[in-house]
Amino acid sequence: MTQTQIATTALLTATTAAAGALTYAALSAQSQFFGKLLIATNNPNQIALTYDDGPNDIVTERLLEVLARHQTRASFFLIGRYVQQRPAIARDLAAAGHLIGNHTMTHPWLAWQSPARIREELTRCNAAIEDSLGIPVRYFRAPHGARRPAVLRIGHELGLTPVQWNILPGDWKPLSPREIANRTLRGILRNQRQNRSSNIVLHDGGQAGLGQPRLPSVEATSLILQHYKNQPEIRFVTIDSWT
Numbered sequence: 001m002t003q004t005q006i007a008t009t010a011l012l013t014a015t016t017a018a019a020g021a022l023t024y025a026a027l028s029a030q031s032q033f034f035g036k037l038l039i040a041t042n043n044p045n046q047i048a049l050t051y052d053d054g055p056n057d058i059v060t061e062r063l064l065e066v067l068a069r070h071q072t073r074a075s076f077f078l079i080g081r082y083v084q085q086r087p088a089i090a091r092d093l094a095a096a097g098h099l100i101g102n103h104t105m106t107h108p109w110l111a112w113q114s115p116a117r118i119r120e121e122l123t124r125c126n127a128a129i130e131d132s133l134g135i136p137v138r139y140f141r142a143p144h145g146a147r148r149p150a151v152l153r154i155g156h157e158l159g160l161t162p163v164q165w166n167i168l169p170g171d172w173k174p175l176s177p178r179e180i181a182n183r184t185l186r187g188i189l190r191n192q193r194q195n196r197s198s199n200i201v202l203h204d205g206g207q208a209g210l211g212q213p214r215l216p217s218v219e220a221t222s223l224i225l226q227h228y229k230n231q232p233e234i235r236f237v238t239i240d241s242w243t
């Protein structure tokens, strides 16, 4: 290694450490000053199925069929530009009684955006949903869950409650429906042992564009709902029932 390389390595190491400290400060400040993140309640028998990144061709409609068959309502965090492209699917979701939330206009990492851009992403998605559905939006989920105090403050100013999760089965990976369902069921059991309700993130679309292949997530949903079919104490709820 030359002297220059050594100096560069030292500089990179120092920069990385500083960035890590800043990230830590941002997250810790958030937990100190912004308490209200909707995740779950202390009722272990309640389960919220939530779906991000739709509406999406074919997948969302199939999912609607599965949920209807089981008379189950879910929560959908929609990407605004897809709502503009597929307003009919978004209307079908609302007409079936599912909760509709904001997942930004274009799905950026909000934590690293300027306050103006954060506001624009949330406001434009709200407008897309309200124009298509004629209903006000009261909840948002930050893409990737990435947030900083400004994200939560601006959301609050827009009347939006931030929603996180406590089960992330990773259904964007190439997993079988059975594996997605098993990961979810294990998460629910873990929450139940801790007297927590479950807030599950699945995906009916993807940030890369319309047409993402998410049918395994639909099939997994069917398996999860079948699993609890004979357990009347288990209730599938929408996240607004926790506020």
Ligand SMILES: [Zn+2]
Pocket: 052, 053, 103, 107, 143, 144, 207
């Ligand atoms: Zn997303």
